[in-house]
Amino acid sequence: MSEPLLTIRNLRASVDDKEVLKGIDLSVAAGEVAAIMGPNGSGKSTLSNVLAGRDGYEVTDGEVRYDGQDLLAMEPEERAATGVFMAFQYPVEIPGVVNATFTRTALNAQRKARDESAIDAIDFLKRARATLARLEMDEDFLRRDVNAGFSGGEKKRNEIFQMAMLEPRLAILDETDSGLDIDALRIVATGVNAMRNPERALVVITHYQRLLEYVVPDSVHVLADGRIARSGDRELALELERAGYAAFQPA
């Protein structure tokens, strides 16, 4: 088998001088769906933020290889252009920036960075409409300001919409299922499943087995106290559902 799309080795990172990631080892292959579960505060969002390149995290040790490149050396927008996407646990509201404008600007900025031609407004609209329809989202979302005044569930769906439009090669979904009602969960799961293909890797962070019933993972990892405490297949998720994280909590 060739090199995994994403390889994290002994990754240590601190926030405000507090070590949050304490030596993460994890690889995800193209075509794979990896689920990360773990107690609150164990470092799941920190890991996704470090992978996406957010400021304020100090990487003190380890490395991250993505598609043969040193991911940590890249700016956030370079990571995006090379195919990394993070769906935020708490998507930011940006009043005054129209969703359609933003999505098209992002898409074309990425395409430009890859030396691809820009998508014109008409083609963009066609694709956006089709994507919205699949996610059972109203076209009105295009005209509204990015996440401004969206309900919690609408924000999460908007993240999935962005992901579908940007077609990343590595998508990290940070609790995209939290705050969704049952119908929305099914729709989001359908959207995520539609993204599955042999070239693409998905990292799904979740607290609930429920999402994993729709988006069946190839691997499940428990992140506890800044480390991958255990890895397994989908059975591990079912076991966690029954027994909780007690076994992984620091004594």
Add this chain to the structure above:
Amino acid sequence: MTDAWLAGQRTAFAACRDTLPGSGTPWVDALRAEAFRQFEEDGPPTARIEEWRSGPTAALTGQVFAPAAPDGARAAAVPAPYLEGPRHRLVFVDGRFSRGHSDAGEPPKGVRLTTLGALLAENPQAARDLIGDPDAFAEERLSRVTDRRPQALVALNTALASDGAVLLIEDGVALAHPLEVVHVTRETEEPRAHHLRTLIALGAGARAHVVEIHAGGSAGVWTNHVTDIAVGAGARLEHVRADAGSATAVHVNVAHARLRAGAAYAGFVLAATSGAVRAETRLALEEPGADGEVNGVCLAKGTGHIDALTRLDHHAREGTSRQLWRGIFADTARGAFQGRIRVLPDASGTNAALDNRNLLLNAGARAESKPELEILTDDVACSHASATGELDADALFYLRSRGLSERLARALLMEAFTGAVADRIAHEGVRDFIRRLVDERLHALGSATS
């Protein structure tokens, strides 16, 4: 310095009083003399005057400005029309009307579109009521101690005004196309001052859109521009003042509007500079049901300084007013916004709102926001909000994580920050022009900081 500065103004007045419009007409000569005496009595603005506490007094009085040469070769770089579509256009070069560059078009019957010079030459009496006495900008203070405090620079403008646009509209008449007034100044060796006076009077039920543009001044130019406005009962004026990009000039711009019953004044100010700008807007909602809106976008970089002052006086009942101001300051620029709402005893049922927010792009930039409410009656709804901060780091990261470069992300957030203000402009063509201009100025601001 102020002695030399005052002496410079005296020299200026002595040198050009005989060449100014209306010279030889007794009441004009008397008015100018009285205005100059008033100016001398008040003295130049200093930080000791409350309203000038944050004003660009040093830039203003730090150099002695000679009067603009009354004639000479008029070779000036006059920009192409700013507004697309049909418009009336008046161009002033170095404070004087330039017929060759203007295109007044054919205003409808009932509209008089002319210049201060022409009006004073042809019909001085008509001008008299419009300009009023130099003391007209005095204000009464809250304390009830009547502290008449005239505006020294307005008085100086009355004494020295060399020209300006005049728009007089009769009752019930609408000026369908916007009026574009452009002010151009030429490069100058020694510091020069231009005193411009615009007069706008709308009769009952009249309508107009006026855009006054300063095309950018070079170093050593001081423009002192006063606009007198009267909006008749039920009339509506949209009044846009824009700085199309002055480099290091000093620009003082004062608009004073009086609103009759049910009249509406919708004002927009764009100040974009690395020099110094003082932008004042004073509205008197004199009769019931008047509506005043004063919005602005202030963008400064380098060592630029923008001082915006608004004063909305609600004199009569059921008046409404709104103010929306956004400022972005880069490098070591500084900005100040003083927004005053005054609700007088007879103005019950007033509804007034003021919202000012500022962004600082660099650690060296500063912004000050000073909303002031003086409410002298019950039964009013007044609100004010102000905040100064940096670009939202979470929003920036969100945009970058989707592939926007830092520069593009910053530009998008700055456009979002100012866009809501420009969107308030009612006339589509004017709004498009201002949006373009704001974006262009934001771009200049972005390159100042990256």
